[in-house]
Amino acid sequence: MNIYKRRKIINAFMCSATFICATITLLPLISIFIYVLSKGASSLNISFFTHLPRPVGEPGGGMGNAILGTLTLIGLTCLWAIPVGVLSGVYLAEFGNNKFGAVVRFSADLLNGVPSIVIGIFAYILFVVPMKTFSALSGAFALGLIMIPTVMRTTEEILLLVPRTIREAALALGISQFRMTISIVLKTALPGIVTGILLAIARIAGETAPLLFTALGNEFWQRGIMQPIAAMPLQIFAYAISPFDDWHRQAWAASFVLITIIFLMNFISRLVIYLQRKSLKAK
Amino acid sequence: MRKFKEFIVEKLILICGLFCILVVVLIFIFLLKEGLTLFKTVPLSHFLFGKNWYPISEPAQFGILPLILGSLLVTVGAAIISIPIGVGCAIYIAEVAPLKTKEILKAGIELLAAIPSVVLGFIGMITLVPWIKTIFKLPTGLTALSGSIMLAFMAMPTIVSIAEDALYSVPKSYKEGALALGATRWQTIWRVELSAASSGILAAVMLGIGRVIGETMAVMMITGNSAVIPTSILEPVRTLTATIAAEMGEAVVGSEHYFALFAIGIVLFLISFAINVTADMFLHKK
Numbered sequence: 001m002n003i004y005k006r007r008k009i010i011n012a013f014m015c016s017a018t019f020i021c022a023t024i025t026l027l028p029l030i031s032i033f034i035y036v037l038s039k040g041a042s043s044l045n046i047s048f049f050t051h052l053p054r055p056v057g058e059p060g061g062g063m064g065n066a067i068l069g070t071l072t073l074i075g076l077t078c079l080w081a082i083p084v085g086v087l088s089g090v091y092l093a094e095f096g097n098n099k100f101g102a103v104v105r106f107s108a109d110l111l112n113g114v115p116s117i118v119i120g121i122f123a124y125i126l127f128v129v130p131m132k133t134f135s136a137l138s139g140a141f142a143l144g145l146i147m148i149p150t151v152m153r154t155t156e157e158i159l160l161l162v163p164r165t166i167r168e169a170a171l172a173l174g175i176s177q178f179r180m181t182i183s184i185v186l187k188t189a190l191p192g193i194v195t196g197i198l199l200a201i202a203r204i205a206g207e208t209a210p211l212l213f214t215a216l217g218n219e220f221w222q223r224g225i226m227q228p229i230a231a232m233p234l235q236i237f238a239y240a241i242s243p244f245d246d247w248h249r250q251a252w253a254a255s256f257v258l259i260t261i262i263f264l265m266n267f268i269s270r271l272v273i274y275l276q277r278k279s280l281k282a283k
Numbered sequence: 284m285r286k287f288k289e290f291i292v293e294k295l296i297l298i299c300g301l302f303c304i305l306v307v308v309l310i311f312i313f314l315l316k317e318g319l320t321l322f323k324t325v326p327l328s329h330f331l332f333g334k335n336w337y338p339i340s341e342p343a344q345f346g347i348l349p350l351i352l353g354s355l356l357v358t359v360g361a362a363i364i365s366i367p368i369g370v371g372c373a374i375y376i377a378e379v380a381p382l383k384t385k386e387i388l389k390a391g392i393e394l395l396a397a398i399p400s401v402v403l404g405f406i407g408m409i410t411l412v413p414w415i416k417t418i419f420k421l422p423t424g425l426t427a428l429s430g431s432i433m434l435a436f437m438a439m440p441t442i443v444s445i446a447e448d449a450l451y452s453v454p455k456s457y458k459e460g461a462l463a464l465g466a467t468r469w470q471t472i473w474r475v476e477l478s479a480a481s482s483g484i485l486a487a488v489m490l491g492i493g494r495v496i497g498e499t500m501a502v503m504m505i506t507g508n509s510a511v512i513p514t515s516i517l518e519p520v521r522t523l524t525a526t527i528a529a530e531m532g533e534a535v536v537g538s539e540h541y542f543a544l545f546a547i548g549i550v551l552f553l554i555s556f557a558i559n560v561t562a563d564m565f566l567h568k569k
Binding site for chain 2: 007008010011014015017018019020021022024025026028029030032035036083084087088090091092094095096101103104106107108109110111113114115116117118119120121122124125126129145148149152176178179182202203205206207208209212213233236237240241248251252255258259262263266270
């Protein structure tokens with residue numbers, strides 16, 4: 001066999017091998033979605049969204065409290081993590097082009113890489129141990145620490161895409177640098193920042209480990225942010241490791257709802273970020 | 284007044300910039316404060332190299348060697364599966380795939396990354412674990428292998444997206460040069476692009492591994508959670524993260540057991556620190 005033929009065969013073989021790798025990577029995604037859909041959709045009904053969980057043996061019941069709990073946790077988290085994340089993103093983009101900015105960037109990446117269970121026990125000793133109670137508040141703190149690095153880095157990325165000319169024009173008109181940052185640059189980049197936030201929310205919506213020792217979970221409707229609170233991932237975990245078929249069905253339904261929410265948020269945010277980049281680059 | 288407002292905003296932005304550094308330092312200090320208390324009663328070498336993790340027996344033993352080996356076994360297994368497939372997939376996306384397929388694949392991989400680990404763990408428990416049990420004729424399917432396979436899928440999105448970025452940022456002139464010299468597409472990828480992007484790909488691998496080591500829920504659900512030194516990949520293991528998750532709820536605050544769990548937290552923190560420093564070095568080596 002001559003060398004040309006051999007090269008061609010190797011080329012075709014290896015290129016198809018990479019195609020197979022891509023298929024192997026995506027296959028589970030599709031099969032997982034179909035599997036969860038087929039298992040979960042049949043257990044979904046109105047009472048799943050409105051009722052409390054029932055004890056073992058009693059059929060029916062729902063996860064109304066866990067759905068509400070997850071929404072509450074997300075709301076509480078956003079309340080503090082969005083301002084901190086966005087402002088630190090602003091810091092990095094506008095003033096972070098130095099050694100100190102590099103340190104901030106590195107610590108954001110590190111915070112992003114710290115196992116979520118470690119963040120969970122950090123929130124546990126910071127809030128739960130001194131307050132002597134598990135609480136929604138401590139859960140929101142832990143989730144915030146996971147959310148901030150994501151929001152921060154996407155904000156930075158988007159702000160850096162804002163064209164120099166816009167900044168220069170604003171400065172030339174005589175406004176100060178901070179005014180320019182807040183009312184011109186942030187405003188231009190707003191859609192991008194919002195999508196970054198949506199992505200971060202999609203990520204924390206499914207987090208379980210940091211909530212184990214902070215939000216703890218709750219069988220009943222929540223009674224305030226200083227009390228334990230139910231959350232969908234926690235409920236899925238508790239039901240999944242139980243031996244009861246009925247609970248498994250509920251866990252599938254909850255997985256289906258959770259995955260649907262997360263996929264929708266991802267989809268919307270990708271779409272917006274795509275349009276935003278396109279329009280910014282066109283300018 | 285305007286000056287004052289600007290001053291406030293300026294300081295606020297600076298404080299937020301400082302926030303991440305502050306949190307990372309605080310996490311480390313708090314872990315140290317709780318974790319180091321353990322070493323007043325248990326020597327460090329017994330902790331790191333002790334072969335028995337019996338936190339509630341009398342006398343309690345806090346050797347985390349089985350847990351470290353458990354984490355290591357699951358991680359190595361996941362790395363062996365996910366690195367070749369992940370890098371292969373990145374090559375396909377960056378170099379081989381037509382434009383439309385590329386966009387679809389990238390979106391799909393981002394979705395894969397978004398699936399909550401507790402859901403992946405649940406699916407693994409119901410599907411993968413029984414398969415492993417029947418295929419290898421084992422008494423239980425809750426093994427390190429099941430954990431490795433499931434975690435490989437969690438590491439894949441990280442590896443693929445960072446490696447793809449690295450391949451994409453190789454200057455086009457390199458590729459054109461190689462092709463002009465008569466190299467085939469694969470030779471260009473293998474000899475030129477992969478070596479030009481090698482530091483980015485190494486960073487991708489490191490960060491993927493970091494994700495695997497830190498993963499808690501899926502591992503806790505499908506690796507069987509038995510804290511013994513594993514002798515093969517077909518045995519149940521328990522990882523560092525799963526130990527904290529499973530036992531923190533029962534450990535009495537201020538007990539040796541509680542301090543030991545925080546000491547495990549220190550180990551995990553140091554591991555993720557080392558991984559991030561290495562990845563950072565690879566990423567900025569230009």
